[in-house]
Amino acid sequence: MITFEGVTKRYPDGTVAVDDLDLEVPTGAITVFVGPSGCGKTTSLRMINRMIDATSGRITLHGRDVREIDPPTLRRGIGYVIQQAGLFPHRKIVDNVATVPYLLGWSKKKARTRAMELLELVGLDPGLAGRYPFQLSGGQQQRVGVARALAADPPVLLMDEPFSAVDPIVRASLQDELLRLQSELRKTIVFVTHDIDEAVKLGDTVAVLRVGGRLAQMAGPATLLTEPADDFVREFLGRDRGIRRLSFISAKEVRLRPAPSDLATDEAGRPLGWRTGDELAAYGTFDPESDSLRAALDAALLSANGVAVAVDEDGRVRGVAGRDAIDELLAEYAPPPAPSPAPSPPPSQGSGPAEEAPA
Amino acid sequence: MSQEPLVRWDWIARNWANGGPTAISALLENHIVMAFLPVLFGLVVALPLGLACVRWRWLYQPTAAVMNVTYSLPSLVLFSIFLSVTGLTRSTVVIPLTFFALAVLVPAVVDGLASVPDPVRQSAVAMGFRPVRRLLRVELPVAVPVVLAGLRVATVSSISLVSVGALIGQGGLGNLFIDGWQRQFYTPIVVGIALIVLLAVLADGLLVLAQRLLTPWSRARRAA
Numbered sequence: 001m002i003t004f005e006g007v008t009k010r011y012p013d014g015t016v017a018v019d020d021l022d023l024e025v026p027t028g029a030i031t032v033f034v035g036p037s038g039c040g041k042t043t044s045l046r047m048i049n050r051m052i053d054a055t056s057g058r059i060t061l062h063g064r065d066v067r068e069i070d071p072p073t074l075r076r077g078i079g080y081v082i083q084q085a086g087l088f089p090h091r092k093i094v095d096n097v098a099t100v101p102y103l104l105g106w107s108k109k110k111a112r113t114r115a116m117e118l119l120e121l122v123g124l125d126p127g128l129a130g131r132y133p134f135q136l137s138g139g140q141q142q143r144v145g146v147a148r149a150l151a152a153d154p155p156v157l158l159m160d161e162p163f164s165a166v167d168p169i170v171r172a173s174l175q176d177e178l179l180r181l182q183s184e185l186r187k188t189i190v191f192v193t194h195d196i197d198e199a200v201k202l203g204d205t206v207a208v209l210r211v212g213g214r215l216a217q218m219a220g221p222a223t224l225l226t227e228p229a230d231d232f233v234r235e236f237l238g239r240d241r242g243i244r245r246l247s248f249i250s251a252k253e254v255r256l257r258p259a260p261s262d263l264a265t266d267e268a269g270r271p272l273g274w275r276t277g278d279e280l281a282a283y284g285t286f287d288p289e290s291d292s293l294r295a296a297l298d299a300a301l302l303s304a305n306g307v308a309v310a311v312d313e314d315g316r317v318r319g320v321a322g323r324d325a326i327d328e329l330l331a332e333y334a335p336p337p338a339p340s341p342a343p344s345p346p347p348s349q350g351s352g353p354a355e356e357a358p359a
Numbered sequence: 360m361s362q363e364p365l366v367r368w369d370w371i372a373r374n375w376a377n378g379g380p381t382a383i384s385a386l387l388e389n390h391i392v393m394a395f396l397p398v399l400f401g402l403v404v405a406l407p408l409g410l411a412c413v414r415w416r417w418l419y420q421p422t423a424a425v426m427n428v429t430y431s432l433p434s435l436v437l438f439s440i441f442l443s444v445t446g447l448t449r450s451t452v453v454i455p456l457t458f459f460a461l462a463v464l465v466p467a468v469v470d471g472l473a474s475v476p477d478p479v480r481q482s483a484v485a486m487g488f489r490p491v492r493r494l495l496r497v498e499l500p501v502a503v504p505v506v507l508a509g510l511r512v513a514t515v516s517s518i519s520l521v522s523v524g525a526l527i528g529q530g531g532l533g534n535l536f537i538d539g540w541q542r543q544f545y546t547p548i549v550v551g552i553a554l555i556v557l558l559a560v561l562a563d564g565l566l567v568l569a570q571r572l573l574t575p576w577s578r579a580r581r582a583a
């Protein structure tokens with residue numbers, strides 16, 4: 001676990017980049033720091049590995065004040081990934097990845113073997129090992145950056161806008177890759193971004209920072225979308241919060257009924273369309289095992305008759321769900337009633353410090 | 360003047376290796392030594408000096424100022440100054456040329472270190488490099504292309520400047536010019552020019568080759 005206790009950073013020119021920050025970064029989960037440019041995200045991140053020292057307050061890592069640890073030693077135990085990858089241009093990919101193992105004094109053979117494993121882990125062709133960074137695409141370089149950060153198997157990973165400089169398609173695949181890796185590795189990750197969609201997609205917990213380095217709200221992504229602490233957070237989250245929140249509800253619980261006879265299928269049982277006279281009309285599908293309620297609703301909206309088709313991983317029809325079935329689940333996950341008029345207790349999920357229990 | 364050919368090959372054949380100090384081969388050898396020693400000394404001094412200028416930024420301005428003033432002085436003036444100290448020796452040419460080389464190489468080292476991209480330096484820090492190792496393993500190697508470019512300029516200009524030393528009798532191949540002018544006999548002049556150009560092209564080619572071998576990673580980066 002990483003804790004910030006009353007951490008303030010004032011630069012020599014008087015800029016207060018981080019102001020009295022208190023927060024806990026849980027072990028084995030992804031915590032995202034998100035906020036507009038200049039709100040102190042990078043500064044907060046770099047105070048963890050002491051690339052920047054806090055002006056006051058303290059940061060602890062596994063219960064130890066980071067200031068008690070010699071910086072290079074501290075850093076070798078913390079993976080770090082930055083936006084431009086920052087690969088060493090004069091070193092081959094394999095040696096870039098093996099950087100920290102070399103620093104830790106591993107033999108060349110062991111370090112390179114480890115580097116090759118990591119290239120595979122992050123989904124890179126081992127044939128790239130002998131290339132130089134300039135011979136790789138931006139997305140590939142970023143993967144190498146992640147592999148390099150993971151090389152010595154540090155328990156903690158700091159990532160500063162690692163996917164901001166690549167195009168949206170590559171970014172989405174890098175994000176998916178990170179989630180897949182994390183489901184295997186269970187690292188303690190602090191991920192910095194200015195992109196709220198990325199924050200909501202990746203974060204187990206999202207800390208929203210406002211300019212001046214103050215914490216606006218810290219909560220799980222679904223809570224954040226339903227219960228933004230104030231106008232700043234609400235605005236920062238942007239439009240369609242209600243719909244976006246459905247991404248966090250599994251479609252598993254959607255009540256399915258057997259497919260009616262007007263759903264045409266092929267021999268394998270895959271849907272072809274809704275029969276309307278001689279024509280086949282449009283249909284939408286979702287996989288209840290892996291998709292969200294948002295996908296189920298989307299499938300219903302894409303179907304000519306408003307009925308979503310549930311399929312298994314091979315695309316075979318498992319049943320259908322009408323709007324009624326989707327509505328049932330929507331009702332179940334409706335946001336809690338607004339706390340202000342009724343003297344009911346505040347929402348139990350942890351929100352930001354801006355919320356106070358009624359006296 | 361009689362109708363003489365521009366180049367008299369028989370003169371070249373007779374004087375290529377006549378055993379004396381004015382043999383063309385001896386002058387060539389002299390020229391090579393006097394051109395390369397300053398570059399070598401220059402590099403040895405420029406590395407620590409350049410590093411110091413990066414480490415203590417205030418040092419760079421005055422250092423650069425001294426270098427530029429030195430560079431603007433006609434080489435002959437410097438030779439004359441050192442003539443009174445070191446006499447009619449090679450040092451009288453080598454020492455001033457070392458200053459000229461420094462004037463190119465110190466900025467090359469400083470610019471080379473400045474050419475290290477910020478993310479590269481920062482990720483080295485974040486990986487846990489200590490300062491000296493970071494300098495030796497990351498920053499200096501990444502600075503090599505810029506330093507080598509400076510080395511090429513310093514080498515070629517050193518090769519050409521040595522000839523001016525002929526005015527104090529220590530000019531390597533430059534002595535052939537004096538000889539030719541004094542006798543209104545063009546063959547030595549042509550030979551001198553040809554050999555100096557050849558030497559410069561050869562040295563530059565070797566440095567380009569060294570650059571290819573030392574920094575295979577920087578070739579396409581420039582093209583990009």
Ligand SMILES: Nc1ncnc2c1ncn2[C@@H]1O[C@H](COP(=O)(O)OP(=O)(O)O)[C@@H](O)[C@H]1O
Pocket residue numbers: 011012013015016017035036037038039040041042043044
């Ligand atoms: N070295 C520095 N000196 C002075 N001010 C700085 C320095 N680094 C960052 N700042 C300022 O501190 C604030 C926070 O910066 P930063 O942590 O980089 O924000 P973010 O990563 O959220 O964009 C900004 O106003 C920035 O201009």
Ligand SMILES: [Mg+2]
Pocket residue numbers: 041042043
């Ligand atoms: Mg930043």
